[in-house]
Amino acid sequence: METKIFKPNQISEAAAAIKAGQLVAFPTETVYGLGADATNEAAVKQVYLAKGRPSDNPLIVHVTGQATVEQYAQPLSDKAQALIKAFWPGSLTLIFKLQPGALSPAVTGGLQTAAFRNPDNQVTLDLIKEAGVPLVGPSANTSGKPSPTLAKHVYHDLNGKIAGILDDGPTEVGVESTVLDMSTDVPTILRPGAVTEEELEAVIGTVRSTHHKVGATEVPKAPGMKYKHYAPNAQVYIVDHVTDWAAALKWAGQQDDAIGIMALDHTLSGLTLPQNAEFFSLGRDLPSASHRLFAGLRHFDLESPVKGILAQGFSDEGLGAAYMNRLNKSAGQVHFTKDQLL
Ligand code: TXA
Ligand code: MG
Numbered sequence: 001m002e003t004k005i006f007k008p009n010q011i012s013e014a015a016a017a018i019k020a021g022q023l024v025a026f027p028t029e030t031v032y033g034l035g036a037d038a039t040n041e042a043a044v045k046q047v048y049l050a051k052g053r054p055s056d057n058p059l060i061v062h063v064t065g066q067a068t069v070e071q072y073a074q075p076l077s078d079k080a081q082a083l084i085k086a087f088w089p090g091s092l093t094l095i096f097k098l099q100p101g102a103l104s105p106a107v108t109g110g111l112q113t114a115a116f117r118n119p120d121n122q123v124t125l126d127l128i129k130e131a132g133v134p135l136v137g138p139s140a141n142t143s144g145k146p147s148p149t150l151a152k153h154v155y156h157d158l159n160g161k162i163a164g165i166l167d168d169g170p171t172e173v174g175v176e177s178t179v180l181d182m183s184t185d186v187p188t189i190l191r192p193g194a195v196t197e198e199e200l201e202a203v204i205g206t207v208r209s210t211h212h213k214v215g216a217t218e219v220p221k222a223p224g225m226k227y228k229h230y231a232p233n234a235q236v237y238i239v240d241h242v243t244d245w246a247a248a249l250k251w252a253g254q255q256d257d258a259i260g261i262m263a264l265d266h267t268l269s270g271l272t273l274p275q276n277a278e279f280f281s282l283g284r285d286l287p288s289a290s291h292r293l294f295a296g297l298r299h300f301d302l303e304s305p306v307k308g309i310l311a312q313g314f315s316d317e318g319l320g321a322a323y324m325n326r327l328n329k330s331a332g333q334v335h336f337t338k339d340q341l342l
Helices: 008-019 041-051 066-072 078-087 122-131 151-158 197-204 245-253 286-302 319-331
Strands: 004-006 024-026 033-037 060-062 092-097 113-117 164-166 178-181 188-191 235-239 259-263 277-281 308-312
Touching: 004 008, 008 024, 008 033, 008 122, 008 164, 024 122, 024 151, 033 041, 033 060, 033 122, 066 078, 066 113, 078 092, 078 197, 122 164, 151 164, 151 286, 235 245, 235 319, 245 259, 245 277, 245 308, 259 286, 277 286, 286 308, 286 319, 308 319
Parallel strands: 004 164, 024 164, 060 113, 092 178, 235 308, 259 277, 259 308
Antiparallel strands: 024 033, 092 113, 178 188
């Protein structure tokens, strides 16, 4: 099967494929998702096969508003409704208790809850409306690889395995949505994203977060968080925000192989890149770094192969929590130190 590229004026064709039980990748403001009719169990099962995703890792159900959530979930609390009002459409995924049997175990991974999100992308909202069904949508990458922020990333991973890709250009945010579990007594952040802990607390008061403690003792709450993620072929070394880039570049220059450098433009100003370094700019600030992180990791896999990648770390605040969560996973928690060995 050759995977078709649909342009935004071909939503009807993409919707027809969804209605026929086929898979179509769709754009969102965070990353591209791998869409299938959430009410068609056979189609949902194909999503796991195409991605190579473990079947105990549940999927997000993409909707165009609160009404669809109410068809499947138990009655929404005041807090849930306040969050929907404040952040939808947008980068917040909410987990609710389901009405019994409301969604296939293929969607929920057998849990009594499900994750819902109303993405902020008009093409995809039109697609969902035209298909007439909510769409499951994990990130449209091969399991374990960085999430796709361009249609060509999806094509690289899934060409021949899915019917089509609805191409709406680069995504804006670049890291996946914040996942907030509303099925527990205290709402709990399972995955940090562009909607920050502070922004959530401003609307509903105290939230708990499970993602701060990274390391061997971390117990993953979202089933997906226990798997190796976002890993390019080369080892990634995090250059912490307190670490000296001059030392890191010196180390890079001593290596026999090409080394990738991912940093903000101004971070390296005044420093000279060694001959064997390949630079991928993260732009001018944390939002641009988040927007470009996954594309940079893929760049060093596909376009400019290197033996190791030095990537700029940020402090773990606001959007920095989302960025560092992804970077830590891509690096397997490995941080640059002066006596690093490849
Ligand atoms: O920005 C995003 O969220 C993107 C776009 C396409 O919407 N989607 C995305 O989906 O990142 P995915 O499948 O790659 O990540 C969903 C995460 C996984 O870690 C999964 O384990 C968790 O949400 N999740 C889904 N349903 C859950 C549930 N009922 N309970 C706990 N965690 C759940
Ligand atoms: Mg994913």
